[in-house]
Every structure is written in C-alpha cells, then in structure tokens.
Amino acid sequence: MTTLLALIFCIPFSLPVALFVGEYFKETKVALVLSTVTDLLAGIPSIVYGLWGFYTLRPIIMALNISPQGSGVLTASLVLAIMIIPYAASLSAEFIKMVPNDLKEGAYSLGATRAEVVRKIIFGRE
Template sequence: MNSDKIAKAVLFLASVIILLIAGGMIYSLVEGSIPAFKNFGLSFIWSNNWNPTRNQESYGALPFIAGTIITSVAALLISLPLSFSTSLFLGEYYRGTRLAKVLGTMVDLLAGIPSIVYGLWGFYVLRPLLIDLGLPNQGFGIFPASIILAIMIIPYATSLSTEIITMVPGELKEAAYSLGATRMEVIFSVIVPSARSGIVAGYILSFGRALGETMAVTMLIGNANRIPESFFGTGNTMASVIANQFGEADGLKLSALIAIGLLLFLITGIINSAGKLIIKRME
C-alpha cells in the first residue's frame, strides 16, 4: 500500500469518526429528551412554566430560549461597532506597524481567555459599577450578561474580520486610489464589499459562541426561571439553566434539561445554516 492510499484511508477514517461522534451526540440528546416531549408535547418549547415540585412537575423552555436570544443578539449589536472599527484599524489603517502588532497580540490573547475569567471580572468589576449607576436587581440581569458576552466575542470577531480585511487584493485598493478615491471611499467602496462575506461569517461564528456561552452568563444574568420582564430584568439562558441544575436533576427534570440542550443544538445549527445561505448570496 503506497503513501497516497494510506493517507486517503486515514483521512476517511477521521471523517467517519467525526460523523459517528456527531451522530452519537444527536442520538443521546434525542433519546434523553423523549420523556419530556412525551409528557408535555411540543408545548414544551413555548411553555413558560418551570415547576420542579415533585408530583406537580411542569417544565417549559420558552424563558430560557428568550433569555438566550436576547442576550446573544444584544451582545452582537454591542460588539459590532467596536470589533469592526478595531479590525479596520489593524487590517488597514495601521497594518504592519508595531502598534498594530501589539494590539493584534492583545486581541488574540483576549480571545483565548477562559469564560470563567470574564465571569469573575464581570462579577467583581462590572456588577459593582452598574450598581453604582443605579441598575436594579443588585447588578444582575440581561443587561450585564449581554455586556460581558459582547466583551467576550469582540476579540473573536475582530481577529476573524482583520484576517479577511488583510486578504483584500492590494491591486483593487491601488486602482481606487489612482482614480482619486479617498481613504474612507476605498474602505467602504472596495475593502468592505470585497471582504463582506468573510466579515459576516466571522460575526455569525461569534454569535454562535454567544448562544452557547455558559459560565460568564450564569454569574451575571440572575438565574431567574422566567421570561425577562425588561432588558434590565433578570432571566436565564439555555446553557446557564443546564449548568445550574443538571447536577441535581433526575427523572423528568433531567429529561427537560436534555431537551433544552437539544433545542440549543438545533437553534445553533439553524443559525449556522442561515449564515451560510446569507454568505452565498453575498458572494
């Protein structure tokens, strides 16, 4: 057997293993969530009742779906102008300079910090600051959770966007400059249109990370099992309720938590698929 056949066999085996792992994850989630859907049906998805009292158990995923979507969308909106501006700074305005290299290294470092560290910073620094500014609920809630999520995904989105911006061919920019275009015109008429599919992909990946974030959100969101009353109210996300209650859960409650995990898996898959369609249309 020559080296090409060996390489082909190894690559095929690796691909099969990945498929088996993905299939095993889906199977275990579906199997574990069957009791919850048998008891509550599809109303489990839009029910907002969460009552773990034995013999009166009733579970619904809507409060956690709402908390997840609200915090993730808010984090993306907060992070977008900051990460986009920083990526232009690194990838175009100060590209190749010592300042850009130092700042780029810091961005990469921040992207690799564990989420629990962000959570600790949010709890001991951001939360007291928001309390001093008069935020209700002792500084817990959707708003601080969204801020900490935004801070977490800014380095991730910035790093991806910077890489895409630096890949725009120099010939395109030089042609625009030769026609008398200003720096700003080159950025928004040449660089951004050329790199937009990659930039959008970076933000979709960042949004996916925000959807599944657990520890940092758990430490700040307030962990209230209800639909948030306002942007400054307390709530819970799909990931945080699983992290908080999975260890002590059994029976129907355990199945309900697994069903929430399955829904989170499906939501993430839908968003990623929608992102791919958007990127294809933008190319």
C-alpha cells in the first residue's frame, strides 16, 4: 500500500521533469542544470530522506491533525515518493530521449502538435 501510494504521489512530479528535460528543452542550459540537480538528489542516501521525513515531515503531518503521532502509511508514502522522484524523472527522461527522432519528425510533418507527439509517439497512447 505504501509503495502504491508513493508511485501515485511520484508520477505528477517526475513526469513533467522528465518531459522538460527529455523533450521540450533538451540540450539547453536549464535542462542540463535540472538534470544535474535530479541526479544529485538521486545520490542522496535513503537514510537522509528518512531522517528528513522524521524531523520535518512528521511534525507537519501532526500539525495538520492527519495523524496524532505523525507516523503511518501516508507519511511513509510521502517520504518514499520524495525519495523516488529523482530516479523516476531521470529514467523517464532517458527513455524519452531514446525515442527515434525519425518518428517524431514524421509526426510533425504530418501536422501533429507537440502535445500529440508526446502523447501518441513518446507514450504510445491513442
């Protein structure tokens, strides 16, 4: 349950970062800085994230009266989501960069918009 919630929390944050770095602004200075920051965040040990969650996130959860002790599935899911966002963003950006340019250029030449290329070519959805 914790892992499923963490993935649900992670996707809305990691997918835009991956699209920004991998498709929309690839090979720009902003994308380079953002990818470097996500790679650095991915290198932080999990114990550091756990301690941050215990000393920072837990009091916030207690102050919002979500949990009287501040610990539980929600807190663990949030810490795990924050921990896996850099990994998911880096992997997704690499997968997006691996899509052949011929496919994307072919879609653009047929009149597809950038959103349609992302949705239909990169993610493969109709």
